[in-house]
Amino acid sequence: MTGLFGNRFFTRILKKATFYAIKGGRRSPEKQKEIRDWSDLPPELLSLIAERAGLFALQSFHRVCKAWNSASSAALPQILETELNQGPWFLLYDDKSPKCKVLTGSGKKLIMSRPELDRTTCLATYQGWLLLFQQGCGSMFFFHLFSRRRIDLPQFPDSELTDHVAAVSCSPTSQDCMVCVISRSNDAELEAKVLYLGEDQAWTKLKYSRSRVYTGTIKFAVYHTGIFCFFDHRNDRILTLSTENRAHNWSVINLIFSPKNQSRPGTLLFDRGELKKKFDDMKKKMGLTKGVSISTCGTITLSEGLPKFIFNEIISDHAEESKRNHFKGVWMQPRLKQNPSTYKR
Amino acid sequence: MKKISVRTSDGQEFELEENLAMESATIKTSLDAFSRDDIILLPNVNSWEMVKIIEFFTKVQELETKFGVKFMEKKEGRFLEAFQAEFDKDLSDDNLYCLLWTVDYLGIEVLLENLCHLMAERTKNKTVESCRNLFGVQHDYTPEEEAEIREDYSWAFEGPEIEE
Numbered sequence: 001m002t003g004l005f006g007n008r009f010f011t012r013i014l015k016k017a018t019f020y021a022i023k024g025g026r027r028s029p030e031k032q033k034e035i036r037d038w039s040d041l042p043p044e045l046l047s048l049i050a051e052r053a054g055l056f057a058l059q060s061f062h063r064v065c066k067a068w069n070s071a072s073s074a075a076l077p078q079i080l081e082t083e084l085n086q087g088p089w090f091l092l093y094d095d096k097s098p099k100c101k102v103l104t105g106s107g108k109k110l111i112m113s114r115p116e117l118d119r120t121t122c123l124a125t126y127q128g129w130l131l132l133f134q135q136g137c138g139s140m141f142f143f144h145l146f147s148r149r150r151i152d153l154p155q156f157p158d159s160e161l162t163d164h165v166a167a168v169s170c171s172p173t174s175q176d177c178m179v180c181v182i183s184r185s186n187d188a189e190l191e192a193k194v195l196y197l198g199e200d201q202a203w204t205k206l207k208y209s210r211s212r213v214y215t216g217t218i219k220f221a222v223y224h225t226g227i228f229c230f231f232d233h234r235n236d237r238i239l240t241l242s243t244e245n246r247a248h249n250w251s252v253i254n255l256i257f258s259p260k261n262q263s264r265p266g267t268l269l270f271d272r273g274e275l276k277k278k279f280d281d282m283k284k285k286m287g288l289t290k291g292v293s294i295s296t297c298g299t300i301t302l303s304e305g306l307p308k309f310i311f312n313e314i315i316s317d318h319a320e321e322s323k324r325n326h327f328k329g330v331w332m333q334p335r336l337k338q339n340p341s342t343y344k345r
Numbered sequence: 346m347k348k349i350s351v352r353t354s355d356g357q358e359f360e361l362e363e364n365l366a367m368e369s370a371t372i373k374t375s376l377d378a379f380s381r382d383d384i385i386l387l388p389n390v391n392s393w394e395m396v397k398i399i400e401f402f403t404k405v406q407e408l409e410t411k412f413g414v415k416f417m418e419k420k421e422g423r424f425l426e427a428f429q430a431e432f433d434k435d436l437s438d439d440n441l442y443c444l445l446w447t448v449d450y451l452g453i454e455v456l457l458e459n460l461c462h463l464m465a466e467r468t469k470n471k472t473v474e475s476c477r478n479l480f481g482v483q484h485d486y487t488p489e490e491e492a493e494i495r496e497d498y499s500w501a502f503e504g505p506e507i508e509e
Contacts, residue, residue: 041442045449045461052465063473063494065482 046071055083088301091330093117122297123166128334142172154202167221180228208250220311269308291319296329350384357392365402370452394447401456
């Protein structure tokens with residue numbers, strides 16, 4: 001009878017077996033407390049475990065001991081990949097509490113203290129950045145939800161928000177960042193306010209008065225390759241503002257709709273009722289028991305490989321108390337950098 | 346279906362169906378070289394561990410028949426939620442520890458995934474202290490070192506509610 005211990009197999013099996021055999025004597029389940037040492041597990045195994053524990057466990061995991069700490073770092077890229085690719089996150093806050101709640105794409109709930117959000121309305125997001133307008137003083141600023149970093153913007157010309165909708169071109173930390181806020185200034189006119197973060201000290205106002213051509217109500221804005229696009233409640237046409245060389249040309253584009261299963265290159269998905277669909281479920285997850293109303297700020301996310309626009313919404317329970325229990329909701333598609341040290345305060 | 350014989354460290358012999366035995370990369374390697382009529386010695390596997398492994402395979406086959414999905418081929422660890430709850434009940438931390446080593450040695454990917462997931466579940470929502478106590482890990486950080494790394498992942502999230 002031949003056994004396992006042929007020369008040929010030394011590197012493949014025996015070496016590994018020897019490694020385990022050394023540990024073997026300690027592995028008897030009868031001898032309990034004194035032999036158990038989880039930090040002795042092979043690093044690859046510890047990393048696998050760290051990966052499955054996920055981003056939220058990392059905070060404790062990485063402090064247990066040095067072996068677990070290395071395993072955490074090794075597992076981090078995979079953990080981030082997994083956690084951030086599971087659909088958009090939803091932030092919920094109100095004026096009554098400094099604590100806000102976040103529901104991640106994978107269904108985990110976080111509670112954070114963010115007094116910086118008090119009395120603010122979110123007009124747009126870019127990854128972890130929120131574009132916030134503060135009622136009362138009319139100040140506009142960028143706020144990073146996780147690192148709590150704040151970037152103030154020049155004084156916004158409007159002191160109150162009405163039907164304002166906005167979009168951001170890229171991270172506000174970049175010199176090329178552009179912000180565009182659009183609102184209806186009167187029945188005949190739309191007004192866009194543009195800011196080039198790296199260059200301007202003040203907002204540039206641009207009017208659009210061909211309202212016979214475009215009479216829709218803007219519900220969502222997005223930026224794409226030099227153009228700000230504004231979507232109305234009808235969706236069949238979009239209003240665009242190009243920013244190349246500050247030429248600021250307005251245009252209207254017609255959209256073509258195709259059946260869901262026939263997507264072609266360049267297809268986008270729209271969702272005008274993302275929260276409406278999930279309203280009851282969302283309320284339960286967020287622990288909201290009474291009648292509430294929620295106004296949301298949408299975002300761009302990916303769904304089955306295609307870009308999906310989640311529109312701004314206002315949802316209410318239509319109960320008497322709903323008006324009093326008003327919450328702000330923000331859809332977010334965060335991407336956290338691989339190198340976390342840039343986020344240290 | 347051909348049966349493969351294995352002998353564990355405590356002298357017990359088990360018969361595995363060939364396709365299941367091949368799920369172990371270690372056994373597969375030795376089978377590729379030697380005759381399948383020989384008994385394979387597994388000096389690092391205890392008989393109770395072998396029982397657990399066979400239990401796992403049996404359960405997977407049951408579920409595959411029930412749901413008509415080839416779980417093993419997909420190498421999808423986490424579908425077995427119902428099964429895991431069962432597997433988890435009678436597996437103490439020490440047993441889990443031993444089993445992790447063994448399954449890693451045998452190279453059974455699917456089972457390893459499940460066990461890592463089990464282990465990860467046991468660490469969830471535990472504070473650092475509880476993790477150390479639960480798993481008997483030596484605290485090898487000095488207070489200064491620990492203070493340094495304390496802030497390391499606070500960039501990600503602050504204060505998910507943690508149970509003691």
